[in-house]
Amino acid sequence: MSKIELFNDDCMKAMQSIQSDSIDLLLTDPPYNLGNFMKNRDTNLKKMRTNFFGDAGWDNLEFEEWKKTINSFFKEASRVMKIGGAAIVFMSAIKVETVIEIAESYGFYYKTTGIWHKLNPMPRNMNLHFVNSTESWIYFIYKKKTGTFNNQSKLIHDFVETSVVPLKEKKFGKHPTQKPECLMNHFIGLLSNEGDVVLxxxxxSGTTGVVAQQMNRDFIGIELDNEYYDIAKKRIDEYGNKT
Ligand SMILES: C[S@@+](CC[C@H](N)C(=O)[O-])C[C@H]1O[C@@H](n2cnc3c(N)ncnc32)[C@H](O)[C@@H]1O
Structure with a gap:
């Protein structure tokens, strides 16, 4: 059975209690610094979504403040990573370069920037402009050039295509930027092994934790917001109770 450790706290603080040199895979989806950018555009997003992330308060830092947060995050992440461990960090395309620069300064070896394509995005303003259907992810290895890559001799593209989150994955509540479980399954399967520790x-809403358990990996998860933490805990507990 997987070992699970969850924190309802600021990750900059909670990560300090994680043992150094202990994480095999860092798989995370931090704030993209898009809240203010989206709020200042007439995207109609607010009217279309009750839980619009621009209003949620967790992605509205000014760029320099956000950069400082990402910097503190990578500093602490570099302490807890095992040498040769992998990291996948989801990000908005316009912030990818900033994240790479910061990560490299803490010893993360940059490998790839890939794309997640949503097959059924919300067709928001489809007659006015391109429909937003992609997000970026950045792949690093900590202090080595290669790490676990379970491709079973298959060619793996830097382009992942899935549907958006199905309703059954939202039964304990909604998160405005929830990732589908199949997307996390792709990365956990490729970049870690059974018994490894995923952070x-x-x-x-705990998607990484649900999938880590399904795939027999240990998991450490941190979330600042009480409401999202509760959703994550319920989802992760539900899986644990079934096994
Ligand atoms: C992009 S969302 C992650 C969504 C997640 N991948 C899922 O499938 O539900 C980023 C999350 O980071 C949380 N967050 C922001 N700053 C944080 C911090 N300093 N420590 C811990 N969590 C934080 C936000 O509350 C938000 O839920």
């Missing part, structure tokens, strides 16, 4: 310091 998600910005776990939101």
């Amino acid at each position: 998600d310091p910005f776990m939101g």
Whole structure:
């Protein structure tokens, strides 16, 4: 059975209690610094979504403040990573370069920037402009050039295509930027092995934790917001109770 450790706290603080050199895979989806950008655009997002992330308060830092947060995060992440451990960090395309620069300064070896394509995005303003259907992810290895890559001799593209989150994954409540379980399954399967430790310091509704358990990995998850933490805990407990 997987070992699970969850924190309802600021990850900059909670990560300090994680043992050094203990994480095999860091799989996380931090704030993209898009809250103010989206709020200042007439996207109609607020009217279309009750839980619009621009209003949620966790992604509205000014750029320099956000950069400082990402910097503190990678500093602490570099302490807890095992040498040769992998990291996947989801990000908005316009912030990818900033994240790479910061991560490299803490010893993360940059490998790839890939794309997640949503097959059924919300067709928001589809007659006015391109429909937003992609997010980026950045792949690093800590202090080595290669790590676990369970491709079973198959060619793996840097482009992942899935549907958006199905309703059954939202039964304990909604998170505005929830990732589908099949997406996390792709990365956990490729970049870690059974018994490894997976860390998600910005776990939101706990998707990484649910999948880590399904795949027999240990999991450490951190979430600042009480409401999202409760959703994550319920989802992760539900899986644990079934096994
Ligand atoms: C993009 S969302 C993650 C969504 C997640 N991948 C899922 O599937 O639900 C980022 C999350 O980070 C949380 N967060 C922001 N700052 C944080 C911090 N300093 N420590 C811990 N969590 C934080 C936010 O509350 C938000 O839920």
